[in-house]
Amino acid sequence: xxxxxxxARKSTDDEDRQILSIESQINELREYAKKENLFVMEEFVEAxxxxxxxxxxxxxxxxxxxxxxxxxxxxxxxxxxxxNSVDGGxxxxxxxxxxxxxxxxxTYRFDNSAQGKFMLSIAFGQSKYxxxxxxxxxxxxxxEKLRRGEWPGIxxxxxxxxxxxxxxxxxxxxxxxxxxxxxxxTSENYxxxxxxxxxxxxxxxxxxxxxxxxxxxxxMLRNPIYYGVFKYRSxxxxxxxxxxxxKKLFDKVQCILDNRLRNHKPAEPKYAFTGLIRCEYCGxxxxxxxxxxxxxxxxxxxxxxxxxxxxxxxxxxxxQINKAIxxxxxxxETKDKMLNRLDELFSEESKASFSLSQEVKDxxxxxxxxxxxxxxxxxxxxxxxxxxxxxxxRLLNEKKDLxxxxxxxxxxxxxxxxxxxxxxxxxxxxxxxxxxxxLSPKKDFLKICGSNFVxxxxxxxxxxxxxxxxxxxxxxxxxxxxxxxxxxRSLDRQSRALNQAKRRPQI
Numbered sequence: 220x221x222x223x224x225x226x227a228r229k230s231t232d233d234e235d236r237q238i239l240s241i242e243s244q245i246n247e248l249r250e251y252a253k254k255e256n257l258f259v260m261e262e263f264v265e266a267x268x269x270x271x272x273x274x275x276x277x278x279x280x281x282x283x284x285x286x287x288x289x290x291x292x293x294x295x296x297x298x299x300x301x302x303n304s305v306d307g308g309x310x311x312x313x314x315x316x317x318x319x320x321x322x323x324x325x326t327y328r329f330d331n332s333a334q335g336k337f338m339l340s341i342a343f344g345q346s347k348y349x350x351x352x353x354x355x356x357x358x359x360x361x362x363e364k365l366r367r368g369e370w371p372g373i374x375x376x377x378x379x380x381x382x383x384x385x386x387x388x389x390x391x392x393x394x395x396x397x398x399x400x401x402x403x404x405t406s407e408n409y410x411x412x413x414x415x416x417x418x419x420x421x422x423x424x425x426x427x428x429x430x431x432x433x434x435x436x437x438x439m440l441r442n443p444i445y446y447g448v449f450k451y452r453s454x455x456x457x458x459x460x461x462x463x464x465x466k467k468l469f470d471k472v473q474c475i476l477d478n479r480l481r482n483h484k485p486a487e488p489k490y491a492f493t494g495l496i497r498c499e500y501c502g503x504x505x506x507x508x509x510x511x512x513x514x515x516x517x518x519x520x521x522x523x524x525x526x527x528x529x530x531x532x533x534x535x536x537x538x539q540i541n542k543a544i545x546x547x548x549x550x551x552e553t554k555d556k557m558l559n560r561l562d563e564l565f566s567e568e569s570k571a572s573f574s575l576s577q578e579v580k581d582x583x584x585x586x587x588x589x590x591x592x593x594x595x596x597x598x599x600x601x602x603x604x605x606x607x608x609x610x611x612x613r614l615l616n617e618k619k620d621l622x623x624x625x626x627x628x629x630x631x632x633x634x635x636x637x638x639x640x641x642x643x644x645x646x647x648x649x650x651x652x653x654x655x656x657x658l659s660p661k662k663d664f665l666k667i668c669g670s671n672f673v674x675x676x677x678x679x680x681x682x683x684x685x686x687x688x689x690x691x692x693x694x695x696x697x698x699x700x701x702x703x704x705x706x707x708r709s710l711d712r713q714s715r716a717l718n719q720a721k722r723r724p725q726i
Contacts, residue, residue, distance in 0.1 A: 221290040221321060223252070224280055225262040228269065228299045241266070244295045251325045252293060260289050269302040270350050281309065284318055291321035297329075297339060298346035307343030311336055365451060368459035375444055376425050376435075377463055387460045394463050396423045397445060401464050404440065405471045411437055440472055448615055455612040457619075466619050490514060491658035492536065495665065499675035501525040507533070516674070531677045539679040540661055541653040546691040547668050547683065548653075549646040557643050565636050576628045579621055586618040646690055 227244040241264055252259050265276040277300075283289060294300050301307035313319040314336060322329045327342065329335050364371050370387045374380045377397035378387040400418055403409060409417065415433045425431040431439075439445075446469040447462035448455055490507035497504055498518040506519045514533040518525050549557070590611065597607040645667065652664045665672065668687040673680045683691045 220258050222260045222288075223257050223291045223293045223321075223323065224284070224289050225249070225252070225259055226265075226277070226280060226292055226294045226299065227262070228265045228267070228274075228277075228294075230268045231266060244299070247295060247325055248293055251323070255323070257293065257323065259293065269298070269300070269306065269346075270354075272303055272305040274306075277306070281313065284313065287318075291319060291323060293323045296324055296326050297322075297342040298349070301343050302346045302350045304343075304347060307340065307347070310343075311340060314339075365456050368457050370444065370449055370458060370460060371451065373426075375442060376423070376431070376439060377445065378460065389461060389463060393423060396421055397439070397463050400436075401440070401445070401468055401472055405468065405475065407475060437476075440476060443469065445469065446619070448619060454608050455615050457615055466616075466623050490516075491533075492516065492540070492662060495662055496672045496674050496679070498525060498527055499673045499680065500527050505674050518674075527674075527676060529676050531674065535677065536679065537658070537661075540665065543669070543679065543681045544649050544653040544661065544664055546649075547646050547687045548649040549643060549690060551647065554643055554647045558640060561636060561639055561643075576625055579625045579628065583618060583621050583625065586614055586621065590614050590618075642686065646687070 225245070225248050227241050227248065229240040245262065245264070249259075251257075263276050263280050265274055267274050267276075269277075280292070284292070292300065300310060310319065310322075314322075314331060321331060322339070329339055361371050364385065369385055370378075374387040374390075377390055377393045379390045380386075381388055396418065399421075400414065400423075403417070404414055411433050415431060415436050418436065419430045423431055425435050443450060443455070444458065444460075445463045446466040447458050447460070449458050450456075493505065493507050493516075495505075496516070501518065501520065501523050503519045503521050503525065505516050507514050507516045509515075510530075515530040516533065516536055517530045518527045520527075593607065593610055593614065596602055597604075602610075649664070649668075652660055655661075665681070669681045669683045671682040682688075
């Protein structure tokens with residue numbers, strides 16, 4: 220009596236898809252075998268596509284048949300056995316040499332004859348045509364999704380899939396963590412290892428419900444999808460999804476990743492003002508040491524013989540630092556007058572900023588036209604795939620820079636206003652910084668307002684940065700209308716700034 224193998228297959232190993240496919244095939248084949256009085260030796264079940272050869276269970280079954288263990292195969296349809304020319308040809312060959320005596324299908328009739336093998340080859344060909352045509356339709360749909368800027372896969376961490384609109388949207392729980400992760404990494408106080416520990420402390424979950432690992436974190440920090448574009452098969456596309464961060468923030472993170480192999484959190488300095496001041500005579504760093512319970516600062520004398528022989532006690536140095544900080548102090552009354560004048564200038568400049576934003580919008584449209592022309596050139600095969608990919612990525616990044624500049628212009632209507640207010644507020648805080656007992660804020664404040672700190676014998680010399688030097692030189696007699704470009708004549712300066720923005724629109 221001929222012996223048969225039952226073979227049932229579905230195209231995916233995903234438990235959520237084609238759940239009933241295997242069960243329904245097995246039940247139908249068992250009923251068919253009972254009805255036709257067929258002797259079934261064993262049942263084989265496989266969850267793998269037949270588009271390409273290489274199915275382990277299918278190949279094992281054929282080897283068993285070649286060894287003479289069974290005589291035939293019982294399957295639901297020929298397409299369950301093969302959707303590629305290699306597997307289909309092997310089945311027909313085993314029929315030719317007599318290894319397979321019979322094939323049975325509830326939905327298809329097979330005769331072991333020349334005509335039957337011919338019809339079987341046609342059935343296998345139709346199965347291959349179906350899968351090839353389906354693949355082409357999927358690729359066409361994928362290209363259309365890419366043209367619309369829709370992410371074609373599973374949403375990355377920080378986004379969720381919208382299966383109705385076939386796009387992605389920010390995850391209300393994880394998106395804030397993504398923004399915070401990028402912002403913290405720009406502080407340069409974290410390595411990839413410490414950043415991974417930090418995001419795990421937040422409870423951020425990565426793919427497949429597992430905590431974020433170091434490798435996944437590195438990929439996330441490199442993923443451009445978070446600022447509005449995405450890369451698919453080495454080509455950059457403009458996304459239609461809302462970005463989680465700005466491109467400026469993303470570029471800053473990339474700069475840190477590129478320029479620094481290791482990023483350790485800086486240790487707290489043992490002495491408050493080391494690493495800040497240099498010797499006037501030899502240019503060596505000023506170091507500190509403890510003598511008789513007091514901290515003294517002096518030249519390291521590591522380069523050349525230094526004529527400086529004096530030591531400066533920390534209390535005396537601190538007194539000079541406090542005076543240097545207080546030189547840039549702006550009182551509350553002057554601060555209020557200057558802020559009011561800035562608001563007036565801001566209103567006057569709104570018209571000019573509107574004109575600038577319109578010009579930036581026109582440039583964005585020009586980039587859209589350039590991208591369309593580039594696509595046409597590539598379709599006509601006038602440039603290579605590699606050159607097309609590089610030029611398109613460059614155009615998309617430049618367009619993204621313009622769009623972010625446009626957002627800044629429309630949001631602030633003048634990029635100078637907030638920095639000017641911040642500067643005035645910083646100067647207003649100088650006295651409170653000088654009076655407090657904690658030393659580290661004093662060092663940080665000095666770095667903001669000054670540079671080139673040198674110690675000449677026991678005297679601290681400070682070079683103030685612009686515009687802090689104007690406040691320091693005024694010595695409490697600040698002519699804020701004449702010295703600070705806060706009168707209507709400053710509009711000329713603002714016009715020059717706007718012209719520069721037109722040439723390179725970055726705010």
